Amino acid sequence: TVGILxxxxxxxxxxxxxxxxxxxxMLALGGGAxxxxxxxxxxxxxxxxxxxxxxxxxxxxxxxxxxLIFNLVAMAGFTLVILVPTWQAVLVGAVLFISWSAISLPAxxxxxxxxxxxxxxxxxxxxxxxxxxIPMALGPLLGxxxxxxxxxxxxxxxAFAAAxxxxxxxxxxxxxxxxxxxxxxxTASDACGFRPEKNPLRLLRxxxxxxxxxxxxxxxxxxxxxxPYAFVVVWCMKAIADPVSAVQFGLLTSIEMTxxxxxxxxxxxxxxxxxxxxxxxxxxxxFTLFPLVLLFSxxxxxxxxxxxxxxxxxxxxxxxxxxxxxxxxxHCKAGMFGxxxxxxxxxxxxxxxxGAFLWQISPATNLIAAFVFxxxxxxxxxxxxxxxxxxGGSERV
Numbered sequence: 178t179v180g181i182l183x184x185x186x187x188x189x190x191x192x193x194x195x196x197x198x199x200x201x202x203m204l205a206l207g208g209g210a211x212x213x214x215x216x217x218x219x220x221x222x223x224x225x226x227x228x229x230x231x232x233x234x235x236x237x238x239x240x241x242x243x244x245l246i247f248n249l250v251a252m253a254g255f256t257l258v259i260l261v262p263t264w265q266a267v268l269v270g271a272v273l274f275i276s277w278s279a280i281s282l283p284a285x286x287x288x289x290x291x292x293x294x295x296x297x298x299x300x301x302x303x304x305x306x307x308x309x310x311i312p313m314a315l316g317p318l319l320g321x322x323x324x325x326x327x328x329x330x331x332x333x334x335x336a337f338a339a340a341x342x343x344x345x346x347x348x349x350x351x352x353x354x355x356x357x358x359x360x361x362x363x364t365a366s367d368a369c370g371f372r373p374e375k376n377p378l379r380l381l382r383x384x385x386x387x388x389x390x391x392x393x394x395x396x397x398x399x400x401x402x403x404x405p406y407a408f409v410v411v412w413c414m415k416a417i418a419d420p421v422s423a424v425q426f427g428l429l430t431s432i433e434m435t436x437x438x439x440x441x442x443x444x445x446x447x448x449x450x451x452x453x454x455x456x457x458x459x460x461x462x463x464f465t466l467f468p469l470v471l472l473f474s475x476x477x478x479x480x481x482x483x484x485x486x487x488x489x490x491x492x493x494x495x496x497x498x499x500x501x502x503x504x505x506x507x508h509c510k511a512g513m514f515g516x517x518x519x520x521x522x523x524x525x526x527x528x529x530x531x532g533a534f535l536w537q538i539s540p541a542t543n544l545i546a547a548f549v550f551x552x553x554x555x556x557x558x559x560x561x562x563x564x565x566x567x568x569g570g571s572e573r574v
Contacts, residue, residue: 180354181285182308184244187347188251189278189309191340193316195255196275197430198324198333198423199267200407201414205329208264210408214533216268217407218526220275225522229377232283232515240288241352247281248348250274255341259334282518286502287511302502303445303495307438310491314434321427329423380516385504387563391457391497392521394562397554398461399525402490404532404547405468408540412471416540419476429477429484436488441495448496454562456493457500461558463490465551468544 200213234243254273257266285305293301319339324332405412413421413429421429448456467487474483498514505513528550535543 180351181240181288182305183354184248184281184347184351185285185305185309186312187343187350188248188340189312190316190319191255191312191336191343192251192274192278193312194320194323195258195333195336195340197317197427198320198329198336198410199271200410201324201329201423202333203264203267204411206262206264206267208267210536211533212264212268213407213411214530214536216271216275217403217532218530219268219271220526220529222523222526223272223275224278225519225526228283228518228522229512229515231281232287232511232513235283235287235511240285244281244351245348248344248351252341252344252348255337255344259337259341262330262334283511283515286498286514300442300445302499303441306491306495306498307441310434310438310441314431314438317430318424318427321423321425324423332423377516377519380512383506384513384516388501388504388517390561390563391500391558392517394461394554394558395497396521396524397550397557398464399521400528401464401468401547401551401554403525403528404535404550405471405543406532407529408532408536408543409471411536412540413480417475421477421480425477429480432481433484433488436485437491440489440492444492445495448493448499453493453496453500454558456496458493458555458559458562460490460493460497461551461555463487463492465548465555468547468551472541472544 199216203212203216231243231247234246251274254270254275257270257273260266261270286302289301289305320333320336323336323339326332327335410426413426414423444456463486467483467490470483470486471480474480501514501517502510532543532547535546
């Protein structure tokens with residue numbers, strides 16, 4: 178577990194130093210709004226396509242070996258962006274590094290569920306999410322400093338160089354600290370008549386109806402998030418009447434992540450002892466409100482309010498992830514988690530690309546459309562979402 182958390186901090190720090198400013202970097206290299214939209218669409222699509230193989234590989238060869246592969250692929254992407262300073266190279270490199278979190282998340286969640294007791298799992302997932310927010314808070318701040326000192330092009334490339342070094346350190350720590358036990362785990366699964374399922378259509382039949390209801394609402398709410406996601410930095414640094422600097426935007430991101438960190442532990446404590454629907458519903462509400470508030474935030478002071486609200490959208494995110502794992506069969510938890518994200522992010526990738534066309538109409542059109550999708554998803558979950566307590570969910574599985 179310590180090895181996993183060390184990996185999350187080190188790789189996440191490097192990733193967030195560089196990845197958060199990719200839209201600005203692409204504009205500096207000559208890319209336009211469509212190139213930024215394509216980058217975000219790729220992020221979602223690759224997250225979808227990588228999630229299920231990542232989960233299957235974790236079930237098949239174990240956490241340690243799968244994470245070795247995932248890290249090496251991400252490091253290759255960092256290297257390409259460092260060596261080739263063109264926006265086209267960013268798109269190619271993104272194929273390798275931008276979905277590292279998605280491909281490694283099923284393995285991480287599966288490990289958490291193996292080492293923690295039932296009544297501590299939401300807290301465990303929350304601690305993982307909390308630790309992830311440390312680099313999310315500090316990474317953009319350091320990346321903004323790099324840009325302020327070395328400029329939008331050289332600063333981002335140097336941030337990627339730092340990301341490569343941190344990923345190498347994480348690779349060493351995770352291989353040293355994580356136990357290698359895939360053979361024992363696979364033998365136990367075979368003895369019970371179970372093998373990791375590599376056919377997503379067959380695995381879909383095992384998906385709990387409660388998870389399907391959550392999935393539909395989650396897709397709509399993620400449309401709300403992803404339509405403006407890549408353009409939030411452009412809105413703050415380029416579009417508004419009183420634009421912020423790169424350092425100020427890094428500070429806004431730190432405020433967002435600090436807000437998320439402050440709500441994780443109390444929410445996890447309550448969610449482990451009660452039903453999960455209210456926490457997930459509140460998360461969807463905060464997702465929905467952010468683009469509307471952002472639309473009316475035209476100065477640094479008001480952007481602080483908007484980014485505090487954005488941090489609150491993490492209110493029930495660990496609870497949602499814990500619910501997915503609770504509803505997954507014991508022999509394929511990582512695979513089912515990956516399948517959920519495969520389905521969700523295939524659809525959501527369309528929102529990111531559509532967001533670029535909406536942005537070209539006007540930034541206001543982009544933000545209002547995002548708000549409408551959030552309203553539909555939130556109301557739908559409020560009406561049709563199932564309230565599954567931890568113990569009840571586990572019993573139904």
